[in-house]
Amino acid sequence: MRERYPTYPLLSAVGWLGFxxxxxxxxxxxxxxxxxxxxxxxxxxxxxxxxxxxxxTYAMLALALDLIWGYAGILSLGHxxxxxxxxxxxxxxxMRQIGARGxxxxxxxxxxxxxxxxxxxxxxxxxxxxxxxxxxxxxxxxGILAFVLGWLTFRSRVTxxxxxxxxxxxxxxxxxAFFRNDMGFGGNNxxxxxxxxxxxNVQAPETRIGLYLASxxxxxxxFLLCRWIVTSKLGRVCLAIRDAESRVRFLGYSATGAKLFxxxxxxxxxxxxxxxxxxxxxxxxxxxxxxxxSIEVAIWxxxxxxxTLVGAVLGAFVVNWGKTWLTGAAPDAWLFVxxxxxxxxxxxxxxxxxxxxxxxxxxxxxxxxxxKPAEGD
Amino acid sequence: MVRxxxxxxxxGEPDPHLYLSxxxxxxxxxxxLNSLSLIxxxxxxxxxxxxxxxxxxxxxxxxxxxxxxxxxxVFYDGDHDLSKLDxxxxxxxGIGRKFQRPTVFENLTVYENLxxxxxxxxxxxxxxxxxxxxxxxxxxxxxxxxxxLSDRRHELAGALSHGQKQWLEIGMLLGQDAQLLLLxxxxxxxxxxETAATAELILRLAQERTLVVVEHDMEFVRNLGAKVxxxxxxxxxxxxxxxxxxxxxxxxxxxxxx
Ligand SMILES: Nc1ncnc2c1ncn2[C@@H]1O[C@H](COP(=O)(O)OP(=O)(O)O)[C@@H](O)[C@H]1O
Ligand SMILES: [Mg+2]
Numbered sequence: 001m002r003e004r005y006p007t008y009p010l011l012s013a014v015g016w017l018g019f020x021x022x023x024x025x026x027x028x029x030x031x032x033x034x035x036x037x038x039x040x041x042x043x044x045x046x047x048x049x050x051x052x053x054x055x056x057t058y059a060m061l062a063l064a065l066d067l068i069w070g071y072a073g074i075l076s077l078g079h080x081x082x083x084x085x086x087x088x089x090x091x092x093x094x095m096r097q098i099g100a101r102g103x104x105x106x107x108x109x110x111x112x113x114x115x116x117x118x119x120x121x122x123x124x125x126x127x128x129x130x131x132x133x134x135x136x137x138x139x140x141x142x143g144i145l146a147f148v149l150g151w152l153t154f155r156s157r158v159t160x161x162x163x164x165x166x167x168x169x170x171x172x173x174x175x176x177a178f179f180r181n182d183m184g185f186g187g188n189n190x191x192x193x194x195x196x197x198x199x200x201n202v203q204a205p206e207t208r209i210g211l212y213l214a215s216x217x218x219x220x221x222x223f224l225l226c227r228w229i230v231t232s233k234l235g236r237v238c239l240a241i242r243d244a245e246s247r248v249r250f251l252g253y254s255a256t257g258a259k260l261f262x263x264x265x266x267x268x269x270x271x272x273x274x275x276x277x278x279x280x281x282x283x284x285x286x287x288x289x290x291x292x293x294s295i296e297v298a299i300w301x302x303x304x305x306x307x308t309l310v311g312a313v314l315g316a317f318v319v320n321w322g323k324t325w326l327t328g329a330a331p332d333a334w335l336f337v338x339x340x341x342x343x344x345x346x347x348x349x350x351x352x353x354x355x356x357x358x359x360x361x362x363x364x365x366x367x368x369x370x371x372k373p374a375e376g377d
Numbered sequence: 378m379v380r381x382x383x384x385x386x387x388x389g390e391p392d393p394h395l396y397l398s399x400x401x402x403x404x405x406x407x408x409x410l411n412s413l414s415l416i417x418x419x420x421x422x423x424x425x426x427x428x429x430x431x432x433x434x435x436x437x438x439x440x441x442x443x444x445x446x447x448x449x450x451v452f453y454d455g456d457h458d459l460s461k462l463d464x465x466x467x468x469x470x471g472i473g474r475k476f477q478r479p480t481v482f483e484n485l486t487v488y489e490n491l492x493x494x495x496x497x498x499x500x501x502x503x504x505x506x507x508x509x510x511x512x513x514x515x516x517x518x519x520x521x522x523x524x525x526l527s528d529r530r531h532e533l534a535g536a537l538s539h540g541q542k543q544w545l546e547i548g549m550l551l552g553q554d555a556q557l558l559l560l561x562x563x564x565x566x567x568x569x570x571e572t573a574a575t576a577e578l579i580l581r582l583a584q585e586r587t588l589v590v591v592e593h594d595m596e597f598v599r600n601l602g603a604k605v606x607x608x609x610x611x612x613x614x615x616x617x618x619x620x621x622x623x624x625x626x627x628x629x630x631x632x633x634x635x
Contacts, residue, residue, distance in 0.1 A: 233507025236489055240482040247480045250441060251494055251553055252468035257501040 073242030078167030086271025146267030190285025305354030473555025483535030494552030
């Protein structure tokens with residue numbers, strides 16, 4: 001009789017159940033906002049909808065980073081840059097939608113360009129009045145940048161901490177560039193005062209819920225896409241690269257090709273997340289490129305559990321919820337808490353929350369423990 | 378690139394499987410390989426010995442594309458000049474290499490390690506679709522018969538013993554259907570029992586493939602009973618049967634008589 005071989009389902013039965021459960025919970029948010037009367041304990045206040053929507057885009061960004069860091073061992077400390085680039089592409093579209101409603105009433109030029117005495121729209125702003133064009137750019141700009149950067153570095157076998165430093169340098173360079181007024185992206189102030197998206201008022205509750213739903217769907221789709229990749233043979237090649245890159249090459253695989261693929265895809269996902277983020281927070285400015293932002297993303301992933309997709313999502317929600325709460329309660333404490341988290345995650349629970357939960361479960365099941373590999377999520 | 382004439386080769390004789398011609402590799406002025414020339418015939422089993430630092434591992438690095446020679450060429454199966462190709466291309470030409478330190482994918486199961494090794498389209502997009510055919514499964518089954526470890530197929534490779542990892546790595550080379558196997562110290566860290574089993578495995582493999590085995594363990598080399606090449610300071614010091622080599626005065630001086 002033939003032995004049964006492992007197959008790799010997208011998600012286990014329990015996994016699908018959890019996926020559906022979280023999905024239902026997230027979909028309850030707008031219902032509790034729209035249909036539950038404000039007096040009720042179950043009512044979801046208006047400000048929470050875009051806040052949770054924002055967390056969803058952060059979770060997408062965390063998934064993007066986990067895909068390359070947790071599975072292929074590429075620690076990008078510049079993923080915030082891809083997120084911000086996607087955000088700027090969306091921001092440019094939103095700026096063009098303002099039209100003549102700006103302070104200066106110029107139908108063609110955004111306010112900051114009028115202020116700088118610019119006479120016409122720079123060439124790289126052309127086309128951004130069309131949503132489809134902006135949407136393509138959201139994918140292309142981060143994708144091409146990541147592809148070029150990846151091609152240059154992976155081909156010359158730059159790995160580990162050197163790669164991390166290069167990605168930090170990239171986001172820092174972009175930070176400085178976007179700060180400049182003559183770059184044409186609004187300098188220090190960035191892009192803001194948005195009015196409409198696809199003809200809908202960005203401030204209207206219905207639009208906010210639409211954007212929220214788009215973020216939830218984006219998160220679900222990103223999760224399933226990443227899951228599909230990590231359960232594919234390519235996912236196992238990535239894990240193999242993480243563990244022993246030269247062995248992968250000597251088996252005849254192009255480690256460079258595999259890394260380039262996941263790195264580029266990851267940057268595209270980060271860009272889409274950024275594009276969903278901007279209309280919900282109503283602004284994009286150069287601070288999104290700050291190196292510290294990208295490091296924070298790595299901390300989300302590490303706290304949740306690197307190398308498990310669920311961990312990345314969990315980490316993004318937990319850390320950002322903590323940040324939101326602390327910024328209200330004790331604004332100065334946040335950086336210390338972040339630093340503390342970083343130390344705790346490296347020294348005390350290197351496998352994050354998910355790893356901790358697995359440990360507790362294993363201990364409970366200790367008597368009948370069998371050496372069975374973790375089945376991912 | 379025209380292949381240089383091989384010394385002592387008769388016209389009309391078939392191409393050797395591997396031909397290193399005057400290979401030199403320097404690290405900061407230090408010559409790890411010094412104009413090394415070596416001919417390995419098709420189907421041959423060759424053992425290579427030499428003191429630590431003789432250049433054995435560096436030689437494998439050159440053959441497999443990890444290190445580019447400063448001078449010289451490496452011809453495989455006729456006219457492929459390996460010194461111009463990258464690791465993956467060389468692997469796909471049919472050269473498999475076991476590292477000195479056993480290198481398997483510790484966070485994948487034993488089965489998954491073999492699955493990645495088994496011959497299939499290696500391109501990134503083919504890997505993404507990554508179908509495992511029935512034929513591949515049969516190959517994996519046969520590999521398990523060859524290397525043992527059947528009972529541990531769904532355990533993480535990191536949980537294997539040192540010796541078992543060596544076998545798994547050899548199994549991976551067989552899975553990729555390598556015709557030329559380079560084994561760097563395959564019995565290092567093995568028990569006597571495991572060493573004997575490995576010798577048996579190597580002799581079995583040598584019936585169908587070309588094998589180059591680098592080893593320190595004299596007893597093991599003797600058991601293989603193959604032609605021995607002694608490397609010293611990056612070039613060939615002596616060649617012949619184990620008895621001839623052990624009787625060679627220069628070999629005794631630099632290696633055996635230490
Ligand atoms: N990457 C490297 N950089 C500098 N020196 C090296 C490198 N690789 C090998 N060497 C040197 O080359 C010599 C040959 O090493 P190696 O081929 O590993 O010897 P063996 O495998 O025969 O013990 C040694 O002296 C070693 O120190
Ligand atoms: Mg060596």
